[in-house]
Amino acid sequence: MRYVLPTTLAVAILVAWGLDWMIGDRPRASVLATLLVGTCFVANFVHEKNSSRGGADNLRDVCRFLEATDQKLPVVIAAPHTFFELSHYAPPGLKARLTYLADVQIATDRTGTDTPERGLIALKEIAPLRVIGYREFLKSGRPFFVYANPGPYSWVVQQLAEDGRKIEVSRVHGDIFLFLVN
Numbered sequence: 001m002r003y004v005l006p007t008t009l010a011v012a013i014l015v016a017w018g019l020d021w022m023i024g025d026r027p028r029a030s031v032l033a034t035l036l037v038g039t040c041f042v043a044n045f046v047h048e049k050n051s052s053r054g055g056a057d058n059l060r061d062v063c064r065f066l067e068a069t070d071q072k073l074p075v076v077i078a079a080p081h082t083f084f085e086l087s088h089y090a091p092p093g094l095k096a097r098l099t100y101l102a103d104v105q106i107a108t109d110r111t112g113t114d115t116p117e118r119g120l121i122a123l124k125e126i127a128p129l130r131v132i133g134y135r136e137f138l139k140s141g142r143p144f145f146v147y148a149n150p151g152p153y154s155w156v157v158q159q160l161a162e163d164g165r166k167i168e169v170s171r172v173h174g175d176i177f178l179f180l181v182n
Contacts, residue, residue: 062147063090065173066097069145074099076137076181078148078156080116087129099144101156103134110155134159149176 023029063086066075075097077083083100090098100120107117124131134156146167148157160167160181171178 059085059089062086062173062176063094065171065178066145066147067091067094069170069178071097073097074142074144076101076144076146076156078146078154079151080120080153082147082149082151084120084123084129087127098130099137100129100131101134101137102131103159106134106159107153107155110158111153113153116153138163138165143180143182145170146179146181147176148179 019030019033023033062082066086069075071093075094076099077086080100083098086098087095102117102121104114104117104121108114120129120131123129146157146160148154157167157177157179166182168180168182169177170180
């Protein structure tokens with residue numbers, strides 16, 4: 001939404017000119033056009049408000065779901081956008097366990113892009129994000145959880161399976177899985 005805001009002024013001017021050309025000096029048509037635009041604005045506002053509330057409720061559900069896991073094990077979030085949101089909104093105890101495994105080459109091979117990887121790697125320098133290299137993290141040999149969905153940038157589970165790691169489904173949350181990796 002914020003990317004189109006700079007063009008809004010130009011569109012508003014063009015619409016105003018177009019309405020003036022079509023309607024001219026007819027007050028009823030002008031009032032009707034104003035009511036129509038106002039109704040669209042209010043409907044869009046209500047829709048956005050309801051959508052954002054659903055997202056916040058979803059994050060709270062995810063946090064409760066993840067907090068119910070073994071507190072000693074780290075939780076790898078497979079989706080970069082989910083990791084970024086949870087890193088900001090999760091309670092402190094859970095936030096300390098959240099990890100994103102980054103590998104530019106694997107991400108490029110599996111998803112066709114490295115933009116989310118490079119973005120999180122750059123952001124960890126200025127924000128409290130726990131972004132660790134994929135191979136470096138696996139060297140510890142510790143078991144861990146992976147919270148994964150079938151999203152376009154979630155490559156970690158497939159790579160773990162290809163690398164021969166033992167992966168078990170621990171819990172399910174809607175269409176999202178929590179895997180225990182040994």
